Amino acid sequence: MRVVLDTNVLLAAFAARGLCDALLEVCLECCRLVLSEHILKELREHLTKKLKVPARQAEAIVVFLRGQAGIVVPAKVPGKACRDKHDLPVLGTALAGKADFLVTGDKDLLSLKHYRNVPIVSPREFYGQLQG
Numbered sequence: 001m002r003v004v005l006d007t008n009v010l011l012a013a014f015a016a017r018g019l020c021d022a023l024l025e026v027c028l029e030c031c032r033l034v035l036s037e038h039i040l041k042e043l044r045e046h047l048t049k050k051l052k053v054p055a056r057q058a059e060a061i062v063v064f065l066r067g068q069a070g071i072v073v074p075a076k077v078p079g080k081a082c083r084d085k086h087d088l089p090v091l092g093t094a095l096a097g098k099a100d101f102l103v104t105g106d107k108d109l110l111s112l113k114h115y116r117n118v119p120i121v122s123p124r125e126f127y128g129q130l131q132g
Contacts, residue, residue: 002070003031004094006104007042009123014061015051023103023127030130033069034097038089040065072096081115084108094118101126 005013005027012020027033040062047058074092081091087109094102099118103126104110112120121129 001031001100002034002098003027003126004034004039004090004097004099004102006090006102006106006109007039007046008105009103010039010043010065011046011051012105012123014047014053019127020123023123023130026127026130028068033065034072034093034099035065035069036072036074036089036093036096038074039093040071070097077115082108082112091115091118 005024009020009023012018013024014021043065044058044062047053047061048055072093073096074089075095077088077091077095079085079088081088084106087106090102090104090106090109093099095116095118102109102115102118102120103123104120105123109120110122114120
């Protein structure tokens with residue numbers, strides 16, 4: 001199963017012990033993680049600027065994820081596909097990576113429910129599907 005974890009899910013996975021941390025562990029064991037340089041860049045920025053993680057540690061996280069995931073160039077997505085233009089590369093990552101799921105906590109993306117044939121689900125919903 002090919003899965004895109006949005007930046008907010010990855011950020012939560014590395015910021016605290018909890019659902020997103022557990023979800024990332026399960027995904028690394030049983031799924032093919034699909035990411036893009038866009039998502040990794042966003043993650044690095046949020047780790048260093050919002051969470052004040054040292055740059056060296058943030059880079060180590062990005063290097064780790066790059067080694068665990070298939071990295072794709074996001075497909076072009078029309079601007080009207082979602083409310084927030086910053087989410088377009090995330091949708092494009094799911095398309096380019098032929099993802100079976102896009103997992104996010106972003107309400108704008110979750111409101112879509114799916115994009116082209118890719119279901120968009122919350123971390124809790126996806127974790128429940130993996131456990132069930």
